[in-house]
Amino acid sequence: MRTITLGRFGDFDALSFADRPDPGPAQGEVAVAVKACALNHLDLRVRRGEFPWLALPLVPGTDVAGVVEETGEKVVIYPVLSCGACRHCAEGRENLCREVRILGVHRDGGLSERVSIPRRNAIPVPDTFDLTEWSSVPVTFLTAWHALVGRANLRVGEKILVHSASSGLGVAAVEIASAGGATVIATASSDEKLARLSELGAHHTINYRQTDFAEAVREITKGEGVDVVIDHLGGATLTESISCLTRGGRLVCCGETESPSATIALRPLFNRERTIMGATLGTRKEFLDVLALLGQKTLKPVVDATFPLERAADAHRYLEGRHAFGKVVVTL
Numbered sequence: 001m002r003t004i005t006l007g008r009f010g011d012f013d014a015l016s017f018a019d020r021p022d023p024g025p026a027q028g029e030v031a032v033a034v035k036a037c038a039l040n041h042l043d044l045r046v047r048r049g050e051f052p053w054l055a056l057p058l059v060p061g062t063d064v065a066g067v068v069e070e071t072g073e074k075v076v077i078y079p080v081l082s083c084g085a086c087r088h089c090a091e092g093r094e095n096l097c098r099e100v101r102i103l104g105v106h107r108d109g110g111l112s113e114r115v116s117i118p119r120r121n122a123i124p125v126p127d128t129f130d131l132t133e134w135s136s137v138p139v140t141f142l143t144a145w146h147a148l149v150g151r152a153n154l155r156v157g158e159k160i161l162v163h164s165a166s167s168g169l170g171v172a173a174v175e176i177a178s179a180g181g182a183t184v185i186a187t188a189s190s191d192e193k194l195a196r197l198s199e200l201g202a203h204h205t206i207n208y209r210q211t212d213f214a215e216a217v218r219e220i221t222k223g224e225g226v227d228v229v230i231d232h233l234g235g236a237t238l239t240e241s242i243s244c245l246t247r248g249g250r251l252v253c254c255g256e257t258e259s260p261s262a263t264i265a266l267r268p269l270f271n272r273e274r275t276i277m278g279a280t281l282g283t284r285k286e287f288l289d290v291l292a293l294l295g296q297k298t299l300k301p302v303v304d305a306t307f308p309l310e311r312a313a314d315a316h317r318y319l320e321g322r323h324a325f326g327k328v329v330v331t332l
């Protein structure tokens with residue numbers, strides 16, 4: 001089968017295209033004919049070698065939509081493979097499983113004609129969107145839903161700040177928060193991106209290249225601050241974001257695209273009873289919940305560009321260039 005393989009960590013040329021034999025599904029697994037596989041920043045980090053302990057060669061690709069070969073069902077794949085037996089799995093918190101394995105990271109993923117996965121991870125989807133659009137859903141919508149609904153408990157009428165809102169995760173967060181009745185403040189690097197975010201439901205927008213975002217947030221909220229910040233950047237952005245929180249506000253950290261660390265002033269943290277929490281992917285139940293809202297078009301995927309499988313390295317380059325609004329998808 002036609003496959004993209006990561007044989008070593010490195011630049012774009014570390015991804016090679018090859019025909020290789022298909023081992024087929026193991027017991028309890030199904031074979032999914034992949035129709036589309038969306039990229040995430042996670043793919044770039046895996047390729048660069050930021051997780052040097054991962055076993056190579058690896059077929060990358062976490063966000064998969066395709067057709068179950070046995071039944072013909074159209075599915076998206078819940079990318080979290082869990083042990084099903086540990087304390088966290090028993091609580092339904094598969095994303096915290098001690099033996100968690102992510103598709104395309106810890107085992108072969110979707111940049112291939114076919115992928116084998118446990119039957120329970122193949123979730124049927126309606127024809128509301130095509131499979132290219134569906135492939136762009138799993139990591140971003142699951143992470144945003146888990147962060148805002150599962151972790152921050154975002155409520156109707158609250159104010160939320162979404163950073164780098166034109167990213168896949170940002171777009172999902174803007175849509176979910178807006179649909180949930182929150183007032184959304186979105187940041188992005190260009191006025192064109194901000195106009196598109198307004199169309200997706202952002203109520204206020206900030207061009208972070210031209211304006212100090214923390215000052216802009218204070219102005220928009222009349223000095224009060226926001227109830228929730230979702231931040232996947234880290235570094236100085238996270239530090240400044242904490243100062244944007246109202247008393248009792250919550251910051252959800254779900255990435256480190258800008259920097260893997262941040263400095264936090266403790267006094268305003270405890271004096272103002274602010275909360276900083278982490279979020280990673282999400283539970284299977286949350287995945288079903290967010291898929292249901294996509295199925296009824298309350299939420300919708302945003303695809304920026306598609307590349308054929310043979311050009312997966314170009315897709316990586318395009319995503320790394322940070323020009324995309326929404327998702328970059330490899331199609332088969």
Ligand SMILES: [Zn+2]
Pocket residue numbers: 082083084085086087088089096097098099
């Ligand atoms: Zn487990």
